[in-house]
Amino acid sequence: MRGSIPSPGPATAKYGGNTPCLEVAFADERIIFDLGTGVRELGAEWPGPSDVHVFVSHYHYDHLQGLPFFGPIFDPRNRFHFRGPTRNNRTLKDVVSGQMQQPFFPVTAEMVFRAQVDYQPFSAGDRLRLGEGVVSAIEAHHPGGNLTYRVDYRGASVVYATDTEHGTERDAQLVEFSRGADLLIYDAMYTEDEYMGRIGSPKIGWGHSTWEAGVRLANEAQVGTLALFHHDPTRTDEQLDELMRTVKRHRKATIAAREGLTVRL
Numbered sequence: 001m002r003g004s005i006p007s008p009g010p011a012t013a014k015y016g017g018n019t020p021c022l023e024v025a026f027a028d029e030r031i032i033f034d035l036g037t038g039v040r041e042l043g044a045e046w047p048g049p050s051d052v053h054v055f056v057s058h059y060h061y062d063h064l065q066g067l068p069f070f071g072p073i074f075d076p077r078n079r080f081h082f083r084g085p086t087r088n089n090r091t092l093k094d095v096v097s098g099q100m101q102q103p104f105f106p107v108t109a110e111m112v113f114r115a116q117v118d119y120q121p122f123s124a125g126d127r128l129r130l131g132e133g134v135v136s137a138i139e140a141h142h143p144g145g146n147l148t149y150r151v152d153y154r155g156a157s158v159v160y161a162t163d164t165e166h167g168t169e170r171d172a173q174l175v176e177f178s179r180g181a182d183l184l185i186y187d188a189m190y191t192e193d194e195y196m197g198r199i200g201s202p203k204i205g206w207g208h209s210t211w212e213a214g215v216r217l218a219n220e221a222q223v224g225t226l227a228l229f230h231h232d233p234t235r236t237d238e239q240l241d242e243l244m245r246t247v248k249r250h251r252k253a254t255i256a257a258r259e260g261l262t263v264r265l
């Protein structure tokens, strides 16, 4: 997958050109994080009537724009519990409805969603118990705000830290939040050289991070596997392969997220 904008084509086929969407499953619970264009393919492989929790990190297009093309939302046998923060005085429901209205979209969510859908606020500091699992969140450093999520279940844990920029007081908070996680999914859109402007224009303040910051964070928080995420849409698979060879010299237990990848914890 890639961040910011869908980037299909032969140069991105290996890691994928869809925008962020991932699923975490344990016991009978299923959780979807973010509704980027990747959710369309998740819907295409749907196992049947389901009761699923959906957490949205923030409402930038690349994390929301797949929802109107998510097949299971049109099936009355499915149930979805949407959760996300209120931003700019707009609730999660306002935002979901707002992206599906003319002139942006031909039909409204109210007109076409057939699944049972409920919307509940979820903010930094909140914790939700799901069976024996717990979902928690902190605020990321990202323009307009963003939530970093963590899921814990029977000693296994994953942190979903997309769309976050290093270099503020939130870094220490993220280290604590990620402590001991088995898997840390981290925004590694840029290299340090790109971020600082040694290659191209500087990216400071754009709300994204680097693999170098990801490695520092993962080591400090003593996480198991670091998964680089939100790849730059202009970075080809070939460039990403080459980048990963460099990254692995610094931290062996690092992978590049790609579409369809399953990680068992």
Ligand SMILES: [Zn+2]
Residues within 6 Å of the ligand: 003, 004, 060, 062, 063, 163, 230
């Ligand atoms: Zn994004």
Ligand SMILES: [Zn+2]
Residues within 6 Å of the ligand: 058, 060, 142, 163, 207
């Ligand atoms: Zn964003």
